[in-house]
Amino acid sequence: MSTTERLIPDRLRSPMEQKLKSWETLLLLVAIAIFVANSFASPYFLNAWNLSDATFNFTEKAMIAFAMALLIISGEIDLSVASIIALASTAMGAAVQMGVGTPGLVLIGLGVGVLCGAFNGLLVTRMGLPSIVVTIGTMSLFRGISFIVLGDQAFRGYPASFSWFGQGYVWWVISFEFVLFAIIAVIYAVLLHKTNFGRAVYAIGNNATGAMFSGIRVNRVKFILFLLTGLMSGVAAVCLTARLGSTRPSIATGWELEVVTMVVLGGVSILGGSGTIIGVVIAAFVMGLVTFGLGLLNVPGIVMSIVIGALLIGVIALPRLWSMWRAD
Amino acid sequence: MLTQPGSNAPPKDMPGEPAVLALHEVTKTFPGVKALSEVSLSLYPGKVTALIGENGAGKSTVVKILTGIYQPNGGNILVDGKPTPFPVPQAAANNGVTAIHQETVLFDELSVAENIFLGHAPHNALGLIDLKTMTEKARALLESIGANIDPDHKLKDLGIANKHLVAIARALSIDARVVIMDEPTAALSHKEIEELYDLVESLKAQGKAILFISHKFDEIFRIADNYTVFRDGQLIGDGAIADVSEADLVKMMVGRDVSQIFPERTPNVGDAVLSVQGYAHPTEFDDISFTLRKGEILGFYGLVGAGRSEFMQSLFGITRPSAGAVEIDGTPVEIKSPADAVNNGIVYVPEDRGKQGAVLDLPIFQNITLPSLGRISNNGFLRLAEEFKLAREYAERLDLRAASLDTHVGNLSGGNQQKVVIAKWLATHPKVIILDEPTKGVDIGSKAAVHDFMAELAAQGLAIVMVSSEIPEVLGMSDRVIVMREGRIVAELADHELEPETLVRHAAGI
Numbered sequence: 001m002s003t004t005e006r007l008i009p010d011r012l013r014s015p016m017e018q019k020l021k022s023w024e025t026l027l028l029l030v031a032i033a034i035f036v037a038n039s040f041a042s043p044y045f046l047n048a049w050n051l052s053d054a055t056f057n058f059t060e061k062a063m064i065a066f067a068m069a070l071l072i073i074s075g076e077i078d079l080s081v082a083s084i085i086a087l088a089s090t091a092m093g094a095a096v097q098m099g100v101g102t103p104g105l106v107l108i109g110l111g112v113g114v115l116c117g118a119f120n121g122l123l124v125t126r127m128g129l130p131s132i133v134v135t136i137g138t139m140s141l142f143r144g145i146s147f148i149v150l151g152d153q154a155f156r157g158y159p160a161s162f163s164w165f166g167q168g169y170v171w172w173v174i175s176f177e178f179v180l181f182a183i184i185a186v187i188y189a190v191l192l193h194k195t196n197f198g199r200a201v202y203a204i205g206n207n208a209t210g211a212m213f214s215g216i217r218v219n220r221v222k223f224i225l226f227l228l229t230g231l232m233s234g235v236a237a238v239c240l241t242a243r244l245g246s247t248r249p250s251i252a253t254g255w256e257l258e259v260v261t262m263v264v265l266g267g268v269s270i271l272g273g274s275g276t277i278i279g280v281v282i283a284a285f286v287m288g289l290v291t292f293g294l295g296l297l298n299v300p301g302i303v304m305s306i307v308i309g310a311l312l313i314g315v316i317a318l319p320r321l322w323s324m325w326r327a328d
Numbered sequence: 329m330l331t332q333p334g335s336n337a338p339p340k341d342m343p344g345e346p347a348v349l350a351l352h353e354v355t356k357t358f359p360g361v362k363a364l365s366e367v368s369l370s371l372y373p374g375k376v377t378a379l380i381g382e383n384g385a386g387k388s389t390v391v392k393i394l395t396g397i398y399q400p401n402g403g404n405i406l407v408d409g410k411p412t413p414f415p416v417p418q419a420a421a422n423n424g425v426t427a428i429h430q431e432t433v434l435f436d437e438l439s440v441a442e443n444i445f446l447g448h449a450p451h452n453a454l455g456l457i458d459l460k461t462m463t464e465k466a467r468a469l470l471e472s473i474g475a476n477i478d479p480d481h482k483l484k485d486l487g488i489a490n491k492h493l494v495a496i497a498r499a500l501s502i503d504a505r506v507v508i509m510d511e512p513t514a515a516l517s518h519k520e521i522e523e524l525y526d527l528v529e530s531l532k533a534q535g536k537a538i539l540f541i542s543h544k545f546d547e548i549f550r551i552a553d554n555y556t557v558f559r560d561g562q563l564i565g566d567g568a569i570a571d572v573s574e575a576d577l578v579k580m581m582v583g584r585d586v587s588q589i590f591p592e593r594t595p596n597v598g599d600a601v602l603s604v605q606g607y608a609h610p611t612e613f614d615d616i617s618f619t620l621r622k623g624e625i626l627g628f629y630g631l632v633g634a635g636r637s638e639f640m641q642s643l644f645g646i647t648r649p650s651a652g653a654v655e656i657d658g659t660p661v662e663i664k665s666p667a668d669a670v671n672n673g674i675v676y677v678p679e680d681r682g683k684q685g686a687v688l689d690l691p692i693f694q695n696i697t698l699p700s701l702g703r704i705s706n707n708g709f710l711r712l713a714e715e716f717k718l719a720r721e722y723a724e725r726l727d728l729r730a731a732s733l734d735t736h737v738g739n740l741s742g743g744n745q746q747k748v749v750i751a752k753w754l755a756t757h758p759k760v761i762i763l764d765e766p767t768k769g770v771d772i773g774s775k776a777a778v779h780d781f782m783a784e785l786a787a788q789g790l791a792i793v794m795v796s797s798e799i800p801e802v803l804g805m806s807d808r809v810i811v812m813r814e815g816r817i818v819a820e821l822a823d824h825e826l827e828p829e830t831l832v833r834h835a836a837g838i
Contacts, residue, residue, distance in 0.1 A: 009733070010734065
């Protein structure tokens with residue numbers, strides 16, 4: 001036997017090579033294709049203000065999608081996010097009637113989000129219930145409370161300073177919501193890809209038992225992820241309520257599936273264990289561009305959801321078709 | 329016409345008996361790897377052929393080719409001497425070939441009878457499953473192999489040994505002529521292994537050809553008639569088991585002489601590190617007390633089900649004990665979770681590597697650093713260069729064999745996976761390391777490496793607890809042995825008292 005030191009290389013493929021052959025690259029090409037197609041389809045598409053408007057189609061949903069991505073990577077899911085928006089928005093609306101000012105409203109919105117997330121998290125981590133069941137339950141529960149409080153009424157009368165969170169512009173066509181979306185994207189990308197916490201999330205999603213046997217506090221990590229998802233739902237509730245200027249119990253109906261769609265389209269495995277934040281960012285743009293492009297062409301909403309559904313299945317099936325074709 | 333398959337003559341003591349199933353110069357390649365290179369193998373009715381080789385020798389590939397899961401790139405499968413391709417698993421089953429796998433593929437939520445007849449259940453006139461006939465047939469099959477199992481029970485209610493019996497009944501239900509057993513005794517206790525041997529004898533008497541894959545030489549010599557040795561995807565030798573010695577087989581397997589001797593050690597035992605007092609659990613174990621010293625290897629011997637692993641997992645914080653106290657270096661500590669155990673310097677290498685020991689879908693470097701993230705990070709932010717440095721240091725210390733540190737642990741051999749798990753824990757600078765069946769499913773070359781490394785760690789002052797069911801390993805490695813039976817400590821034996829008979833006597837309660 002040789003006595004020389006046996007050297008194992010760190011990596012066989014460079015990180016750059018891995019990135020180029022990734023899902024995210026494919027998705028980026030899809031986004032560019034949709035962008036080009038849109039600019040040919042409608043003369044109104046390539047207009048700074050129109051494009052700025054288009055971002056409102058995804059900014060609020062994407063904020064939740066980033067937290068949801070971490071939750072799904074860890075092997076859990078939260079289907080109550082849209083209902084958390086309804087409850088948080090209702091709480092803010094009620095507070096307006098009592099004369100609470102803008103800072104108070106924001107705190108209430110975020111606070112309700114965190115509390116709802118904590119409730120979900122406790123049921124999942126302390127009682128050991130499956131998250132899909134727990135959050136289907138709280139999905140009805142949270143929105144139900146909102147319906148009891150509001151009935152067929154709406155809360156209005158939000159102060160003008162509050163509206164800025166949904167309607168304000170930071171500079172030229174750059175909205176506050178878009179800036180917030182970008183900041184949150186960076187925060188979550190760093191959290192998932194550059195910290196111990198993010199590494200624990202991946203380990204738990206791949207093998208929760210193995211992670212626990214490695215000294216990871218699995219339930220603590222999962223609880224924090226539910227808190228974060230609740231918090232982001234609260235943030236989205238503030239932005240959406242400020243943009244609409246009113247609260248109805250039907251606010252954000254169906255968003256939970258759009259958020260999950262965005263996460264899965266972004267390349268996050270629905271079974272947990274893999275996915276990136278940049279993928280979710282690109283998926284947000286793809287969904288926003290499709291919705292906006294079809295809107296310019298006066299396509300009705302029902303058709304839009306058909307297109308989004310087909311897009312999801314198409315983008316997921318494409319790599320598999322490609323590899324089947326190559327195998328022949 | 330008796331075409332004798334294979335490039336090698338059949339074993340001498342079987343004149344004229346044609347092979348019921350054979351591989352003739354079979355080659356199988358995967359991208360970048362030649363898993364099998366023109367290997368031949370013959371199975372004869374009423375004979376047990378042991379297939380022997382280190383992990384990675386190509387044994388699993390052979391099983392997959394014989395059961396129609398993989399297609400060979402060259403060579404033939406011969407059934408009764410005639411070339412017969414097995415393009416799909418069903419083709420293998422139709423030719424009477426059946427396999428009982430290491431991790432048997434059965435369905436927990438289905439009944440025993442449904443498990444036995446899944447895919448070939450008896451039907452009634454309407455084309456629906458005839459439950460009554462199926463249950464009766466299942467009962468008859470189970471009785472024929474001496475298994476006392478109710479066919480209506482759900483599979484999940486059975487113990488591991490009974491699950492194996494169900495798998496065997498399933499194998500027999502398709503009227504198998506060839507039964508492949510892939511490490512069938514790995515999870516069984518002594519008594520259950522004896523029962524399995526009886527079963528193999530009765531299958532032989534019925535004229536079935538048996539391919540028996542095992543790492544354990546004692547059982548190979550006990551039940552096999554013939555042997556076939558593979559190394560690195562090549563046929564090294566075959567013949568009658570009566571003509572070879574254990575040393576011959578080991579030499580063929582590893583291509584060199586491997587001393588079956590355990591590392592020479594002069595125990596340098598220091599102060600007490602770990603002291604456990606009155607550990608108890610409502611159902612699994614009771615009144616466990618012992619002290620462990622620096623530099624000591626303390627063996628825990630017992631039969632499967634004696635409560636050793638359950639106690640170790642409780643000590644590691646997986647399950648909470650109902651009573652008991654732990655001291656580390658004389659200071660009482662409370663261990664409520666594995667994280668607490670690691671922080672107090674107690675680490676655990678579990679028996680089940682795939683589920684508990686490692687995260688198979690993550691790369692090697694991330695597995696090694698997983699419990700040490702605090703040391704390679706700065707305020708919670710990972711430092712990739714530090715991470716690779718730490719992973720490299722321990723991978724090299726354990727002489728890990730891998731294409732790169734970025735390789736997924738699931739792609740490594742059992743021995744190298746075990747090295748990753750041990751490396752992961754050593755990187756946390758533990759005081760006490762608990763090794764639960766440290767060489768189970770590990771090939772013989774890696775086994776010696778693990779033993780040498782344990783000796784080295786003990787010499788450096790680490791305190792080691794080793795749970796093992798292999799008597800040679802317990803005798804060869806331990807300075808002191810605690811024997812457990814039915815959840816309690818029944819004996820503590822010093823080095824000079826260690827005799828195989830003594831261990832077995834205490835463990836079995838005779």
